[in-house]
Amino acid sequence: MKCLLCEDLSFSHICEACQNIFLTPSIYRRKILNNIEVISFYKYKDIKNLLHTKHTDLGYYIYSIMAKNSFKKFASSFLYENKISAIAIDDNAKSGYSHTAILNKQLSSKTILPEFAKLRAKNDISYSGKSKEFRMMNPRDFHFKPTRYKNIVIVDDIITTGSTLSQAITTISRHDHTPLFCLTLADAGTK
Numbered sequence: 001m002k003c004l005l006c007e008d009l010s011f012s013h014i015c016e017a018c019q020n021i022f023l024t025p026s027i028y029r030r031k032i033l034n035n036i037e038v039i040s041f042y043k044y045k046d047i048k049n050l051l052h053t054k055h056t057d058l059g060y061y062i063y064s065i066m067a068k069n070s071f072k073k074f075a076s077s078f079l080y081e082n083k084i085s086a087i088a089i090d091d092n093a094k095s096g097y098s099h100t101a102i103l104n105k106q107l108s109s110k111t112i113l114p115e116f117a118k119l120r121a122k123n124d125i126s127y128s129g130k131s132k133e134f135r136m137m138n139p140r141d142f143h144f145k146p147t148r149y150k151n152i153v154i155v156d157d158i159i160t161t162g163s164t165l166s167q168a169i170t171t172i173s174r175h176d177h178t179p180l181f182c183l184t185l186a187d188a189g190t191k
């Protein structure tokens with residue numbers, strides 16, 4: 001096949017050289033509700049075209065490649081005193097796969113246990129392109145199912161205003177579980 005980015009012949013949808021150039025992760029940090037840290041690996045504008053493959057057949061492969069370059073590397077060097085459950089925002093399959101479940105799966109390690117279908121929005125409204133006010137007026141109304149471990153890392157693909165993750169934090173905390181931090185592929189607030 002051809003590399004999506006440079007069009008050279010490649011064994012994968014993005015060749016190794018392009019993965020090194022475009023998908024070597026950085027660490028971007030910001031704090032949201034309850035002073036909880038959100039760690040992101042890419043600037044939104046740098047991987048915008050790749051993120052736009054979600055909900056297409058190609059997106060399955062592209063999200064897997066991005067997740068291996070970032071989430072998997074993070075998990076392999078992450079240590080914590082207790083075991084942690086990892087759950088993804090809204091990991092229901094919309095087009096044959098769930099893009100956030102792909103990310104979560106790559107966190108599997110001695111410390112982190114990815115768990116699925118634990119956090120679902122009862123309100124399926126899209127926040128894409130909507131203002132912070134709109135997001136506050138239209139809560140996602142998350143439903144949380146208890147996880148194996150009390151300490152939790154929350155996974156999503158993009159952080160914009162932080163509304164979605166903040167709502168997830170509130171819901172999880174109400175159920176006597178502890179959100180430790182959040183991981184997202186891309187931060188849309190970075191310059």
Ligand SMILES: [Zn+2]
Pocket residue numbers: 003004005006007008010014015016017018019
């Ligand atoms: Zn390439």
